Amino acid sequence: MKPVHSLFLSALFLLILLAAFFWLYPHMPALVPVHWNAHGQVNGYASPLKAVALPLAIMAVMALLTVVLPAISPRGFEIRPFMTAFVIVMLAGQACLLMVSLGILLNAAGHPAGTFVLRMLPLGVLLMIVGNYMGKLRKNFFVGIRTPWTLASDEVWERTHRVAGWLFMLAGLIVVVATLVDAPITLSISVILAAVFIPFVYSYVIYRRVERDR
Numbered sequence: 001m002k003p004v005h006s007l008f009l010s011a012l013f014l015l016i017l018l019a020a021f022f023w024l025y026p027h028m029p030a031l032v033p034v035h036w037n038a039h040g041q042v043n044g045y046a047s048p049l050k051a052v053a054l055p056l057a058i059m060a061v062m063a064l065l066t067v068v069l070p071a072i073s074p075r076g077f078e079i080r081p082f083m084t085a086f087v088i089v090m091l092a093g094q095a096c097l098l099m100v101s102l103g104i105l106l107n108a109a110g111h112p113a114g115t116f117v118l119r120m121l122p123l124g125v126l127l128m129i130v131g132n133y134m135g136k137l138r139k140n141f142f143v144g145i146r147t148p149w150t151l152a153s154d155e156v157w158e159r160t161h162r163v164a165g166w167l168f169m170l171a172g173l174i175v176v177v178a179t180l181v182d183a184p185i186t187l188s189i190s191v192i193l194a195a196v197f198i199p200f201v202y203s204y205v206i207y208r209r210v211e212r213d214r
């Protein structure tokens with residue numbers, strides 16, 4: 001898939017969010033919950049307009065970056081060799097933000113589906129999608145596990161991303177199941193943090209091993 005083709009899906013995401021906002025706006029209070037702590041308690045509010053404007057802006061920027069980043073990637077770190085994986089990951093990020101935003105709007109309007117969507121479900125699905133494509137990413141400055149050690153070695157990059165792919169998929173599956181069984185949100189947060197932290201440490205360990213073997 002070419003980046004320019006992804007703009008059609010990005011535009012569709014934006015239109016869906018706008019349509020949901022205008023449909024639900026009459027049913028929303030002056031301030032809507034937009035942020036929750038680790039215990040599921042609301043600790044942030046915003047006006048309905050601000051609640052939808054921020055995700056719209058972020059999604060638009062991500063759509064623009066999907067087109068711009070491949071064009072500005074420096075030699076030796078090009079995105080073009082794994083363009084399809086890059087575009088899918090960027091679209092998955094936008095879709096995740098769309099689902100979270102829809103959950104916020106539905107929750108503010110009193111729809112039970114909103115509360116369910118906000119229970120880490122979109123993030124769990126995103127992790128599974130990203131994990132599936134993690135092994136297809138090649139060394140670059142914009143997406144993936146970008147540590148000093150992965151950027152210094154193609155072998156370290158590839159081995160780290162193979163491990164990270166499995167960890168992300170496993171973490172995503174656990175988050176989805178935890179959401180469906182209404183497990184404490186701290187479980188999902190802990191699993192996500194582990195999936196991010198382990199590849200970081202692993203990249204250093206593998207780098208030292210590769211350098212020692214050389």
